[in-house]
Amino acid sequence: NIHIMIISLIKILFLFFVCVYSDPIPDTSDKCLSCQDQVKSLEYIWTNATTVEEILNNLNSECKSTFPITNPMKRQVCEGLASIFVQIPPSLFKGMDDLAWPIPEAPCALLMQCQMNCCGESDPPEQVHLSLASDDYSVMGVSWVTLSSKRSIVQYGLSESSLTKIVSGDTTTYRASGWVGTIHRAKMTGLEYGTKYYYRVGNGYDSWSDIFYFTTMTPFQDVTYAVLADMDFDSSNTISNLIDLVSSDSIDVVIHSGDISYADGYEPHWDLFFNRMQPIVAYVPYMVTPGNHEFWFNFTSYKKRFYLPGVLDEGGSGDGMYYSWNCGKTHFIAGNSETAIDTANFSTNFINWLENDLKSVDRELYPWVVAHFHRPFYCSNSNACTTKGGNTLRSEAEQLFYDYKVNIGLYGHVHSYERTYPLYNSTTVQFNYENPQGTVYILQGGSGNREGNDGYPTELPDWSSHRESAVGYGIMTIKDSIITFDYYESRLSSDGGPILLDSFDMTTWGN
Numbered sequence: 033n034i035h036i037m038i039i040s041l042i043k044i045l046f047l048f049f050v051c052v053y054s055d056p057i058p059d060t061s062d063k064c065l066s067c068q069d070q071v072k073s074l075e076y077i078w079t080n081a082t083t084v085e086e087i088l089n090n091l092n093s094e095c096k097s098t099f100p101i102t103n104p105m106k107r108q109v110c111e112g113l114a115s116i117f118v119q120i121p122p123s124l125f126k127g128m129d130d131l132a133w134p135i136p137e138a139p140c141a142l143l144m145q146c147q148m149n150c151c152g153e154s155d156p157p158e159q160v161h162l163s164l165a166s167d168d169y170s171v172m173g174v175s176w177v178t179l180s181s182k183r184s185i186v187q188y189g190l191s192e193s194s195l196t197k198i199v200s201g202d203t204t205t206y207r208a209s210g211w212v213g214t215i216h217r218a219k220m221t222g223l224e225y226g227t228k229y230y231y232r233v234g235n236g237y238d239s240w241s242d243i244f245y246f247t248t249m250t251p252f253q254d255v256t257y258a259v260l261a262d263m264d265f266d267s268s269n270t271i272s273n274l275i276d277l278v279s280s281d282s283i284d285v286v287i288h289s290g291d292i293s294y295a296d297g298y299e300p301h302w303d304l305f306f307n308r309m310q311p312i313v314a315y316v317p318y319m320v321t322p323g324n325h326e327f328w329f330n331f332t333s334y335k336k337r338f339y340l341p342g343v344l345d346e347g348g349s350g351d352g353m354y355y356s357w358n359c360g361k362t363h364f365i366a367g368n369s370e371t372a373i374d375t376a377n378f379s380t381n382f383i384n385w386l387e388n389d390l391k392s393v394d395r396e397l398y399p400w401v402v403a404h405f406h407r408p409f410y411c412s413n414s415n416a417c418t419t420k421g422g423n424t425l426r427s428e429a430e431q432l433f434y435d436y437k438v439n440i441g442l443y444g445h446v447h448s449y450e451r452t453y454p455l456y457n458s459t460t461v462q463f464n465y466e467n468p469q470g471t472v473y474i475l476q477g478g479s480g481n482r483e484g485n486d487g488y489p490t491e492l493p494d495w496s497s498h499r500e501s502a503v504g505y506g507i508m509t510i511k512d513s514i515i516t517f518d519y520y521e522s523r524l525s526s527d528g529g530p531i532l533l534d535s536f537d538m539t540t541w542g543n
């Protein structure tokens with residue numbers, strides 16, 4: 033029996049890794065190949081020191097011959113420009129390296145000289161992810177990607193062998209950075225509360241995903257959330273820990289507050305990220321807000337790839353940039369702290385919407401209000417929290433948070449973990465979490481990305497209650513009158529599994 037189990041396991045793993053995702057087809061058009069040749073030769077020239085020196089010498093002699101010694105000013109300007117000219121290309125290549133852009137593919141994609149296909153030739157659905165696309169728990173949103181299939185069909189039902197219900201969805205796409213793919217979005221409707229459903233997505237006849245499952249919410253139930261921010265496509269420890277949690281039914285929803293995948297304009301990294309996240313977010317809803325790394329092409333990839341409340345319904349910004357959602361006993365505000373030029377700001381539209389939204393919350397039904405957005409109001413280890421953005425964001429929204437008793441503010445952007453005591457106007461309201469009369473802020477931007485995590489200074493403000501620098505994830509359980517928040521270090525099971533680094537409880541806002 034053990035042999036049969038091992039062979040079955042190997043078969044499942046083989047199917048999972050081989051059949052679900054096939055490699056994207058590379059663009060071999062003349063246009064793309066010639067662009068790649070040019071970029072490669074530029075890279076060779078500009079990363080070869082001797083040649084760069086030769087270029088500079090040649091440019092300088094050009095300056096000397098064009099501007100005679102009698103005109104030293106012009107000659108100096110010419111030589112200055114020559115020196116800048118030789119420095120720019122190497123710094124460009126260095127910049128591409130920092131963005132994890134493969135050369136020559138990424139620059140040629142950005143210049144729209146190469147097509148970047150989302151998926152493999154056989155066109156199976158991939159990158160499947162769920163979302164609470166409506167406050168109505170009888171509805172579950174699902175989104176996936178194919179290379180070209182335009183039909184969006186979801187089959188679902190109460191068992192794997194009985195996927196009796198069928199809905200069709202719609203498709204969208206975008207062409208930024210040469211990306212080619214079809215994004216499918218559909219809503220499973222008529223679901224019973226608190227019930228396990230099985231589903232698959234595909235074209236309706238010969239191309240289907242694997243069968244996944246999810247359990248619908250029951251109104252006002254206890255809910256456990258995984259809390260992420262600033263996690264890139266290569267964050268293997270955190271992703272593997274979350275896969276374990278989903279497999280053991282230990283989390284109900286994933287919240288990711290911006291800096292999602294770190295694709296940074298190279299679109300195949302979005303595809304890679306979603307495929308790595310599929311074993312998590314094909315089973316539990318994935319609720320997100322935009323971060324600064326999504327600002328490329330005015331957030332096009334973010335707006336298209338997530339199917340969030342307001343995207344096809346009324347509500348919020350209408351494009352997933354900000355919205356609100358209810359889950360269990362909590363009203364969530366998903367905020368947008370970003371601008372198209374990578375600065376911190378809550379727009380006037382968002383602030384006006386926020387006030388109306390907060391006003392309309394029935395606190396008898398939803399005793400908890402949690403806001404999640406990307407940039408921090410408070411943190412003690414980076415000036416991003418004060419002069420570079422925290423001051424702006426606090427001046428725009430902190431009063432509303434206080435007036436409408438927002439219990440928790442969740443954010444990332446700074447790569448570490450820190451929880452504050454209940455706060456208002458940069459002042460600690462109380463040094464415990466019993467009926468707090470201020471908002472508690474949790475920085476959780478430490479989920480793992482190529483930029484690394486940040487340490488802490490020795491001098492700390494009195495509102496900073498606990499800090500961690502290890503790569504990890506938050507687990508937040510919200511019950512009737514208590515929230516428990518845990519921070520775990522992400523580690524592979526071969527290293528002994530995740531380690532609990534922080535845990536605290538808080539009760540609802542005091543009178």
Ligand SMILES: [Fe+2]
Pocket residue numbers: 262291323324325406444445446
């Ligand atoms: Fe960020």
